[in-house]
Amino acid sequence: MSAVLEIEGLRKTYRSRKRGVRHALDGFDMRVEAGQVHGFLGPNGSGKTTTLRTLLGLIRPNGGRMAILGQELPHALPAVAGQVGAIVESPQFFPHFSARDTLGLLAQAGELPRQRVDEVLELVGLRDRAGERVKTYSLGMKQRLAVASALLKNPKLLILDEPANGLDPGGIREMRGLMRDLSENGMTVVLSSHILGEIQLICDSVTIISLGRRVAFGPVEQVLAAHSQGSVRVRLEAVSDLSQAADALTRAGVRVATEPDHLMLSGVDKPATVSRLLAEQGLYVSELTPVAVDLESVFLELTATAPVPGQHRQVDQSAKVDQTGTAGGWGA
Amino acid sequence: MSLFVTELRRLGKRRVTRLMLVLLVLGLATVATAFSFSSEKLSPAAVAEAEAKANNDYQTAMTEWKRTIAECEAAAGRGENTEDRYGPNCGKDYQPQPDMFEAKWYLPYQFDFRAEFPLFIAVFAASVALFGFIVGASFVGAEWNTGGMMNLLLWRPKRLTVLGTKLAALLTTVFGLTVVLGALWTAAFWLIASQRGSTAKMTGGVWQSIGLDGLRALGMTLLVAAVGFALASLGRHTAMALGAAVGIFAVSEIGIRIAVAVLGVQFGDRYVLSTYAQSWFLKQAELFDYDTCQFSQGACEPATYMVTWQQSAVVFGVALVGALVAAFWTMRRRDIS
Ligand SMILES: Nc1ncnc2c1ncn2[C@@H]1O[C@H](COP(=O)(O)OP(=O)(O)OP(=O)(O)O)[C@@H](O)[C@H]1O
Numbered sequence: 001m002s003a004v005l006e007i008e009g010l011r012k013t014y015r016s017r018k019r020g021v022r023h024a025l026d027g028f029d030m031r032v033e034a035g036q037v038h039g040f041l042g043p044n045g046s047g048k049t050t051t052l053r054t055l056l057g058l059i060r061p062n063g064g065r066m067a068i069l070g071q072e073l074p075h076a077l078p079a080v081a082g083q084v085g086a087i088v089e090s091p092q093f094f095p096h097f098s099a100r101d102t103l104g105l106l107a108q109a110g111e112l113p114r115q116r117v118d119e120v121l122e123l124v125g126l127r128d129r130a131g132e133r134v135k136t137y138s139l140g141m142k143q144r145l146a147v148a149s150a151l152l153k154n155p156k157l158l159i160l161d162e163p164a165n166g167l168d169p170g171g172i173r174e175m176r177g178l179m180r181d182l183s184e185n186g187m188t189v190v191l192s193s194h195i196l197g198e199i200q201l202i203c204d205s206v207t208i209i210s211l212g213r214r215v216a217f218g219p220v221e222q223v224l225a226a227h228s229q230g231s232v233r234v235r236l237e238a239v240s241d242l243s244q245a246a247d248a249l250t251r252a253g254v255r256v257a258t259e260p261d262h263l264m265l266s267g268v269d270k271p272a273t274v275s276r277l278l279a280e281q282g283l284y285v286s287e288l289t290p291v292a293v294d295l296e297s298v299f300l301e302l303t304a305t306a307p308v309p310g311q312h313r314q315v316d317q318s319a320k321v322d323q324t325g326t327a328g329g330w331g332a
Numbered sequence: 333m334s335l336f337v338t339e340l341r342r343l344g345k346r347r348v349t350r351l352m353l354v355l356l357v358l359g360l361a362t363v364a365t366a367f368s369f370s371s372e373k374l375s376p377a378a379v380a381e382a383e384a385k386a387n388n389d390y391q392t393a394m395t396e397w398k399r400t401i402a403e404c405e406a407a408a409g410r411g412e413n414t415e416d417r418y419g420p421n422c423g424k425d426y427q428p429q430p431d432m433f434e435a436k437w438y439l440p441y442q443f444d445f446r447a448e449f450p451l452f453i454a455v456f457a458a459s460v461a462l463f464g465f466i467v468g469a470s471f472v473g474a475e476w477n478t479g480g481m482m483n484l485l486l487w488r489p490k491r492l493t494v495l496g497t498k499l500a501a502l503l504t505t506v507f508g509l510t511v512v513l514g515a516l517w518t519a520a521f522w523l524i525a526s527q528r529g530s531t532a533k534m535t536g537g538v539w540q541s542i543g544l545d546g547l548r549a550l551g552m553t554l555l556v557a558a559v560g561f562a563l564a565s566l567g568r569h570t571a572m573a574l575g576a577a578v579g580i581f582a583v584s585e586i587g588i589r590i591a592v593a594v595l596g597v598q599f600g601d602r603y604v605l606s607t608y609a610q611s612w613f614l615k616q617a618e619l620f621d622y623d624t625c626q627f628s629q630g631a632c633e634p635a636t637y638m639v640t641w642q643q644s645a646v647v648f649g650v651a652l653v654g655a656l657v658a659a660f661w662t663m664r665r666r667d668i669s
């Protein structure tokens with residue numbers, strides 16, 4: 001399979017006189033194969049939108065390489081723009097134009113036939129409201145219009161930044177079906193979203209970003225498998241011993257997440273080693289279960305953004321990987 | 333080309349454009365209509381009446397003058413001081429002259445196309461320029477502000493082409509409007525002149541001069557529209573252009589006026605923008621320096637300084653190029669988010 005989207009070592013640095021420099025993208029890599037639905041995940045402020053904006057030529061990177069459909073960006077952007085449909089973070093439209101006018105003007109600028117406008121309006125379910133001014137639309141209706149504008153050119157690569165934002169449950173399910181249809185017809189879809197259940201359902205592969213660097217990537221099953229292998233739930237006979245156990249395990253190199261009544265371990269090869277390690281400390285295990293993880297827990301673990309009781313995690317508090325750490329495949 | 337047509341269509345669809353166009357047409361129509369009532373065609377009877385009235389007033393003044401001299405001389409004969417009350421020599425030097433009572437001053441106002449239409453060209457150009465500024469600024473400002481620009485750039489990722497095409501669409505619209513409305517405006521005033529005024533002495537040369545005035549007016553409307561567009565694009569907001577316009581006006585018309593007055597700069601008005609606007613429309617603006625007057629030596633001949641329309645062209649040209657270069661430069665360089 002060939003790559004529709006390739007990003008290597010992308011860097012974007014924001015400088016402000018007051019707050020100094022912020023590395024929004026810090027050597028970010030990404031690769032999307034043709035025909036896939038690719039999930040693009042990351043905590044708030046990790047650099048998803050920045051990546052997509054850079055890709056679309058809206059902001060200028062400080063370094064790195066990007067290519068879409070084998071063509072180098074930003075140089076070849078005008079040539080490939082006709083094959084890339086995109087919405088970037090709740091796009092806004094001129095409020096006094098109707099949906100049909102808005103799309104009509106875009107279609108005209110892109111030299112598309114007019115009937116294409118009605119086709120996409122039908123597709124996103126706005127047919128009967130297309131004559132009304134965008135100003136009067138609800139959030140979800142605006143989002144549907146945005147998706148329609150991205151679909152208008154019948155692109156080879158569809159980039160959607162949080163398309164489910166504001167959609168009703170029916171709309172989300174419809175969107176899921178739409179994505180599947182589109183990818184079956186050969187369209188490649190890059191989807192950024194925080195609704196991980198949704199991503200797990202529709203995506204073939206994912207890239208997870210944290211603080212501007214890739215922390216995991218690959219087919220969804222592989223990412224899940226890589227992280228469910230060593231996942232173990234541990235309960236002790238005495239709940240009060242949990243913190244002592246957590247310390248001991250952490251010292252032994254096991255990744256530990258402390259829950260109110262149990263510990264979640266990851267990166268454990270043989271569960272038996274855990275019970276032996278704890279027994280050496282005089283701690284007795286009442287439950288030791290390997291767990292099948294879902295994408296959400298893998299995400300929380302990889303990005304280190306799982307909520308910790310009694311703490312309020314601030315944005316930008318998430319996993320930071322070494323520049324070299326991402327080279328080895330899925331999962332750091 | 334498709335982008336250009338799209339942008340023309342977008343401009344035409346905008347509410348601001350439509351609203352401002354209605355206001356512009358209504359405003360111009362009101363001025364023309366109101367003005368047509370103030371002008372009155374002069375009949376021979378009216379001219380004769382005015383002449384009689386002028387002569388009558390002249391005679392009255394003469395009588396009064398003679399009466400005053402007689403009164404003064406009588407007083408002088410009584411040995412009173414007449415200097416304070418009647419002036420030196422009993423005011424004999426102030427004999428009323430016939431040319432102080434010209435008949436035309438007694439005539440009702442009659443519009444003279446040849447002499448006065450150029451002024452109305454300036455009125456027209458100022459109105460259309462205001463229209464162009466507001467429409468041009470909001471055309472690109474609202475687009476930035478609502479994310480429309482970003483949407484468009486996803487379709488046409490060539491930033492300079494997009495901005496340039498928008499500007500071209502704006503200028504084409506303003507050009508078309510100026511030409512069409514300008515023709516109507518000229519026709520309206522020609523009608524007023526021929527029905528209720530005078531179209532005398534309209535030689536080919538006069539028409540040519542009016543044509544040139546029209547061309548300069550057209551240049552002004554395009555320039556102001558382009559500057560409004562550039563300012564709004566620079567600030568990425570309509571209000572930015574309006575704010576800048578108010579700021580420039582305040583600095584130039586108030587700030588600089590005060591500064592040159594305080595510093596005592598000779599011909600300070602040559603640093604004020606409106607001087608150049610004036611000279612652009614009227615081909616030249618003459619500045620006077622009354623401080624050089626020697627009033628003690630009778631009539632004053634103040635020093636003068638001439639601002640020509642060519643100088644205005646340079647000033648406005650530099651402003652235009654500066655604004656456009658800045659707008660396109662930032663369009664190329666700045667991130668869009
Ligand atoms: N114009 C800007 N100036 C300065 N910093 C910026 C700018 N735009 C983005 N950033 C910073 O870059 C980082 C990445 O932002 P980005 O919008 O890409 O996050 P995101 O992954 O899309 O987050 P979210 O999930 O909340 O949408 C953030 O720390 C943000 O504060």
Ligand SMILES: [Mg+2]
Pocket residue numbers: 048049050089161
């Ligand atoms: Mg985002």
